Amino acid sequence: MTVSDARRLLVPVADSETVRNTVAYAVEQAQAAADEGRSVELHFVVVASTRALDPDAPTELGEATELLDRVDVWIEEDLGTEPPGWLTITEEVLGADRYLFSPGDYADTLVEYGAEHGIDTVVLDPEYRPGGAAPMLRPLEVELSRGEFEIERAPVERRAQQTVLARAASLPKYLTLFGASYVFYMLLSAYTPFDFFTGAVTATLVTLLLAPITFSQQPSVTRLPVQLARLLLYIPYLLWEIALANFQIAYVVLHPSLPIDPEIVELRAAVWGDAAVTTLANSITLTPGTLTVSVSDRAFDIHSLTGGSREDLFDGGLERAVRFVFYGREAAAIPSPRERGDGGRPDGQSTDEEVAGDD
Template sequence: MVPERLLVPVEQSVTFRRTVGYAVESALESEGAVELHFVAAVSTDEETPTGRRTIEDAEELLDRVRTWVDEDGDGSVAVETAVIGTDRYLFSPTDYADAFADYAEQNGIDRLLIDPEYHPGATAPMLRPLEHRLEAYGLDYEEAPVERQTRRSRLVTAGGASRFVTLFLVSFGFYLVLGDPTYPFDLATGAVSGLIVALTLDHVTFTRPPRAVRSSMRVVRFFLYVPYLLFEIVKSNLQVAAVILRPSLPIEPRMTRVRVTTPSGLPLTSLANSITLTPGTLTVRADDQDLIVHALIPATREGLFDGGLERAVRFVFYGRSAMSIASPEERGDTEILGGEES
């Protein structure tokens, strides 16, 4: 008797473990034999350093899946794992659905189980458009009925006075920048707004209480960074405008991958947003230290590979000594995805 085969795409998420457990439970409760196929879809080139890292991460993820299946199913559930997508560039829900459909066709699978939080590396959930594409292929799918774990906490955690005061001052200052600091009404409403923000968001802002000296120096360096960022914005504006006004100039839209040396968290977020603010480049994904950036013209792509913004952001958070690094191009941490140059 041919066993029923169930395809389960996996990616690290808050409901990942529960989805695997539900798949095993469904297989055990089924009247017939069920073979579980867990796949990790990666968008990469195996021949590049970043590609090899991505594939290794996917394989480690699938190793964990096998361990969990053995634990939950007592070794009685048949399981297959595979890394897919290495032969193509995956970006949109359509791309992922195509990869799943190809694997399903090759392995005689007609049903999928999807993690409700499945959105591999994307900046927004992709479950709904992914399901619509699967419907077009005639594939049955089920969203795993699992919920994320929640923890109840106090409104304000014991983060310390420095964190609370810093958040209040930042919020109050930003409010006054948008308003009129000489107007009493704006001063009063700004203080109230800053207090509300500090009370409600104190426990989700800083990972640790900020140090006064270090934080003040970062503020100073940030004000030095703003003119540089404005200069880059104006320069890129002129480059893009020149291409628009002179059609003979090249327009080469390309998706690029850049592995940066900026740590994750606020520094990486600042760099990704700075790249997006610069005309001609758009950060579409931030995966650990790998940024996927759309570059419109060669000049903006070359500026991205030169690493000027990366060095500037490192200066803001870590000081002048952190700027002494090779550019992404010199480090070999750049890649053009798609096109003749890939």
């Protein structure tokens, strides 16, 4: 074979429903380029969806390596042999050493890799969602357009949704949901034998009906007791914050001039996972002066009644405490929203005074 200029394809992979077909499509593109007399470089990368401070990081990094091992097997299946001489395969895990928050952060990682290795085409899995369960492909494509390469979405079909739901239930989900439902029921009961029986029946029904759809990720049975212990420390802190906010709002209400300054602001919180996001959103709502209006991709739209409530919000006390509950002490050291450059304005930009203060 006469080898001309090489074609370099970058394929970001994640454990999606269509990743297998995306790998097959990339191999087909490689074979088509080889038929034109070109050598081919296939770069399969996993952008670590976890953060280095997340206690699940070692597990998720291990899963990333396992996924790349599966990619190896799929490539051999599609080629029918070991990779021929015209094909070079590179596999790497990216982003494990940095904090990735938005689609732009993931895109930056891929763009940097593409520039370093001379990538000419990025092949995207239609189900590729590196930031979690929420759809990210459209904004990710926009962010990737900053790179000097073509972006091609693999033309693969998705599996039926009911197949995903059928596989969603697992023993950890059943046990976690049953335990939470049973404990909640008993907290509202009189602790009679009849209550213990009806609580078990009720928790069983709730578990059977809701376990397949309650969790987007598998709950960790080993980490759950630790998180519950931290949650017991968090509750007094939250109650203290609620009490302070009550005094602040009472002062505003009783003040003759009623010094309110209502405004909806966006908080881009450094939390991930349904439980942590829900806990932070509800904590903000429970604190007088702030109300979580909506949450999308960890971006919180929050109605704030006064400037003081916004200051407290972007100082990040609640956010740090929630990170401590779910990810541990080291994760609590992640910079606050203000330290990350979010001054609490509606557009997420700092005011001139805040910028001057930083200087």
